[in-house]
Amino acid sequence: MTLDKANKATWQGWPGAISLPFPGSTGSSNGFALWVNSPTMEDGSKPSRCLETHPKWVTGGSIQGTFTDVFYSGYVVQSSDHFVAKAGFLSGAKSGANDANVTFKIVFRPEGGPNTTTSVNHAYNGSLVTIDIPLEAWAGKKADFILGVNALNPAASRDWACWVSAQILR
Numbered sequence: 001m002t003l004d005k006a007n008k009a010t011w012q013g014w015p016g017a018i019s020l021p022f023p024g025s026t027g028s029s030n031g032f033a034l035w036v037n038s039p040t041m042e043d044g045s046k047p048s049r050c051l052e053t054h055p056k057w058v059t060g061g062s063i064q065g066t067f068t069d070v071f072y073s074g075y076v077v078q079s080s081d082h083f084v085a086k087a088g089f090l091s092g093a094k095s096g097a098n099d100a101n102v103t104f105k106i107v108f109r110p111e112g113g114p115n116t117t118t119s120v121n122h123a124y125n126g127s128l129v130t131i132d133i134p135l136e137a138w139a140g141k142k143a144d145f146i147l148g149v150n151a152l153n154p155a156a157s158r159d160w161a162c163w164v165s166a167q168i169l170r
Contacts, residue, residue: 002167003051006033009065009147013056020063031056031063039162040091043127050162052090055102055151064105064148071111071144075168079139082169083108085147087120088128090160100124100159105148106131106166110138121152128164135168 011020013031024032033053040046055061085106093100101123108116122129135143149161 003163003165005067005069006035006051006065008069009033009067011063011065014062014064015056015058015060018056022065026054029057031061033063033065036090036162041128041162041164042089042091042093042124044091045128045164047164050090050164051147051166052160052162053147053149054161055149055156055159057156058151059154059156060151061156062148062150064146067145067147069144071109071142075142075144077110077135077138077141077143078170079136080170081135081139083131083133083135083145083166084169085131085166086128086164087131087166088122088162088164089124090162093158093160094124099153100161101152102159102161103150103152104129104131104161104163105146105150106133107146107148108133108135108138108143109145110141110143112141123152
């Protein structure tokens with residue numbers, strides 16, 4: 001699974017399980033997911049693009065994308081597979097009391113369960129986070145994923161959370 005499948009994911013803003021279009025609009029207070037071309041990230045890096053997933057603009061707001069296309073494409077976990085993601089904020093997401101502060105969340109959903117959730121809290125600090133999930137326990141099973149971002153500050157207006165990469169490595 002790569003971020004290239006973001007347009008095939010089902011996007012929702014929470015609370016309220018509000019269906020979101022892809023690409024969304026940066027003006028949507030319900031949250032949005034969209035591609036950002038040539039972004040500057042909080043660590044100064046400049047990837048060719050990132051997937052911005054901005055949570056709903058309320059206390060405890062979130063966004064999630066369910067990537068079921070991975071399951072239906074026939075992906076089967078191999079013993080050497082790892083799900084590896086790199087995420088952080090767009091440059092400028094720092095603004096005093098409104099600094100960006102979120103939980104990046106990955107839910108791995110193997111056929112027949114159980115689901116496994118990996119979460120990493122991240123505040124705007126000039127670096128990106130890397131999440132590495134070994135998948136060998138589910139070798140031989142079909143699976144899909146959910147990528148999510150939960151707001152941790154009451155003012156989520158600057159939670160410009162971006163996934164620079166999210167993929168299965170073998």
